[in-house]
Amino acid sequence: MSKTKLPSQNDIERELRRATGKVVAALVARFGDIQDAEDAFQDACAKALQVWPTKGLPNKPIAWLLTVAQRRIIDQRRRRKPNDNAHEIHQRWYVPNQIDEASELVPDERLKLIFTCCHPCLDKQSQTALTLKVVCGLSVREIARAFVVSESAMQQRLQRAKAKIRIAKVPYKVPNAEELSERLEQAREVIYLIYNESYSSFEGGDLTREDLANEARRLAELLSALNRDPESAGLLALLCLNQSRHKSRLDNNNELVTLKDQDRRQWDTRLINQGLELLNSVLPKGLTGRYQLQAAISAIYAESQSWQSTDWPQIILLYKALYQLEPTPTVELNLVVAIAHSGNPKIALNGLKRLQPRLDNYQPYWASRAAIEASVGLKDEADSSYEQALALTKNQIEKRFLESQQYQLRDGK
């Protein structure tokens, strides 16, 4: 134990969250059950919260937690199986301190856990919730809030998912070559959903949200390292490029700043470069997947010196290619918005009207429509579109942003 500086409650909580996926994955690898692993990890965390504030952080917090959690499971199994020779169980289950923290506990263990949590025999929301809980260490309350359901409903959903994994025997392994590509796609989807969660709900607890974005990026990194396929690299590139603008999305007063008005000097060049490098590495094979295409679009923004010099024709082409792969109204909305920015707001408005029946309850639709209507002087129409957007907004920061846009519109009347 290093006794030089005692950790704060925040330090400890951050350390515990960072450790979750690695420790739980190692425990599942060794003991085979997610619920047992989670319970044991919770106990180890409780112990850490008792001990660390006065004794300081251990040199290897992950190894410390793993050792404590393992002991708990061994004790518990010994109690469950009183007839077994205790020594034998000890031999079988207890592998003390063979934890090489420098190697970050072998990333493959976490990867197996991701594939188990993202198993297609679970519904998509359970997959996402379970990954957030088990791999990323979010609390049930946080996940419940993300999905806008009650805490008890989320608790039930998670318990059902874990019971199904145990009872139907969902394997804890990297899928075989035959299934791998489809399973990777499913895992990518879950990681992307996690990232979107971090991106869209930045009310309160900023640090936590940024952790979530980082966690999604680490998951993407693991995936991409395992398989080296272009689409996993594409997902990682997309997350790097989008996250590079994270800090400039809010100004000093915590107000939303759109891409157009962001201070580009604040963008994280390290993340931009990482994203561009990844994208360049897959380019020779052609952009074939939806994450690669979205990363390419994000890269154009990242490389533009200013909003005015953005290469809109290129963005339009990429959105059209994306629409071929993913013909959804939201992709079409992005295409239409890009058309408006390229200097054709009238064509865009026709497209928007066509889209209305399918996106009537989609906040970004009305927010985009309002901005485009305002840009061509359709003040009344823009005003009522802002009303629609506001009625669909739950996020306080977005609400203030839309209100200020609407105020400016009315003021300029």
Added chain:
Amino acid sequence: MKYLLLIYSEEGKDDVDFETLISQYEAFESELEMANIEFSGNALEPVTMATSVKNRAGKMQMTDGPFAETKEQLGGYYVIDLDDIDEASQWAAKIPSARYGTIEVRPIMSFEQD
């Protein structure tokens, strides 16, 4: 680990004639045998031949059919011994009726302490 594979499809809506279907099922079963997998199973007479039975207060009650609203009916089943859900699903997908029907994969409850 035992799984029950329940074969659901629309009755009379097989995508090949009956003889062809039977020979496809035979081929499926010999593939299971070749892989040394323990299994058992049966085809069922149509749901119009079904009877529902209850025991209420010691009195047996019988009604014709279940005649559920669902389009797909239970037409047969296998019980199959495999390691995990992935293996069970892979075999389920090879059942000829999976092409046009649905196979429900249910773990069989184990009462042994593990």
